[in-house]
Amino acid sequence: MNLIAENLSYKPEEQFHLNEVSFNFKKGNLYTILGRTLSGKTTLLKTIAGLLTPDSGSMQFEDKDFLKVPVWERNVAMVYQQFINYPHLNVFENVAFPLKQRKVDNQEIKDVVLKSLKSVGLEGYENRKIQELSGGQQQRVSLARSLVKNAKILLLDEPLVNLDYKLREQLREEFKSIFSQGLSEESIVIFSTTDPREAMELNGEVIAIDEGKVLQVGPAKEIFENPKTLKVAEISNDPPMNILKANIDSNKIKFEGIEVELPGHLSNLNENNFNLGIRASDIKLSEDGFEFEVELAEISGSETLLHLTRGDTKIITSIEEVMNFNIKDKIKINFNTNKVYAFNESGTLASSPFGGSYV
């Protein structure tokens, strides 16, 4: 009864959009596909919807060869990152469209559509034209349209990405409540995003994907705490995790003239030339720290992002307050060695502060 895919590959031109993707999605669960832009998220969702046919591989759903079922019989729903609605129909007609297509009784359509519009906070907007709505409202209309169908598979392709900051926060909360109350045991929700924070907040099963390849599957917390490879660490952190070439010598980690005590969780590591991973948020300004030069300082929201250099080493740190720095300022920073990651030379997680290791 699950949605099971095996070795889906899609390679329209030179590059793989999907590379041997396999998964097993269970009903009643929320799955988050996390990956950079052009990593194959949309391709994967379109393949599940039936808009794309993979070159090879198989997909089963409810004991049917799903790849042989045409889109319009698959009973899926999809919300795009661009706000896609039918411009020639008003809000009510837009939401009612899939039900009309199914020849549902008119009175029932009315009830269901009004209920759905209420659940996305668009009560009273039934007769508005789509063009008269703001971006967020347009996206709610397409969300309402995807909810009325009671689809077995609900696909959300970066639904929040084109919204402004405030609205994104607000709609994300609404998503969470809609998922928690409205998600029936009968349906699978698949949400794609580039934003690791979004993936963590939605707290479903995360599929980390890059260049069409599934890198790691697991609960959001697990992906964040124990990223299997450097690539996963890069995808699941924003700003990306700092990766530094480092050596271990007489119980000290050494890089770029900096020496710090080897923390307990790295004590089994006897590798030279490993990759040291430090989260931007784990680096703090500190008087007794190491000197770096400010290359770029950007204020984003309530935090300050600093791009720092020391010799050939470049790191990024995020400071939880708004501060002004000039370029070429010398500042001192330090980091908590108990929170660093170690990846071996080929990029696999050797040790994490949470005890994970894939070596």
Add this chain to the structure above:
Amino acid sequence: MEKLYKFLKYSFITIWTVFVVAPFLWALTTSFKDFNSVNGGATYIPWVDFEPKLEGWKVLIKSPANGGVDIIEPYFNSLFVTCTASLISIILGTLSAYALSRFTFKAGFVKNNDITFFFISQRIMPPIVLSIPFFLFLGAIDLLDSLIGLIVVYIVLLMPIAVWIMVDFFNKVPREIDETALIDGCNPYQAFFKVVLPNSIPGLIVAGMFCIIFGWIDFFFAFILTFTEVQLLPVKIVALNSSITPWWSLSASALVSVAPLIIVAFIVERYLSKGNLSGAIK
């Protein structure tokens, strides 16, 4: 500065309006003149400058036996041929434009763009080049000097315009709209008729307008491919020109022949000003 700009703007509009409207007014006054009034120097105001006569207009509906030209039948022929050919061109052109916009075709080195260019290339050739094959072709299937034959030829001439405009238009309609329709349970035909087409009405109107204009004003093919049985308006109007140029009836016929285009222009203008043409998508 503001005032100067306003002054220049209105001056320009005024001059332009005079340029556009003056010929029509001239034709209108001339159509009510007779031989003496036309040749008696420039006169403008009826009843004051000259005595208006209906002779010019009467010639248009009189039978040739009574010294008239009788443009009524050619007029309806022209209307029928133009409208039918435009309608068929729009239907076929829209369907092929949608296919060219949404599906990938490949036959050896021939791809979508090449096919689109093939359609447009029909309009690149000068009409004279096409006239001989058209003549032979219509002769072979016995459709020379017939309305059907003209409609066939006009479809060949007008469909490329429709394809050209509609391909461009469909390319601007997001593909995701079709995809959403498919996801919402439409098969590809329903997606086209229920979702894509209703959102393409502005494009259809523009394409239709171009087809009607180009069909209506064609003289060349109407002249070459018809003899006596069937005549179209432009050919008939030229036939007015005998030993003495009858300016009054020429003017009247010119006004009558542009009338449908003016009506079309007004309808489209209404539609344009409602903002439906520009704001249909996004």
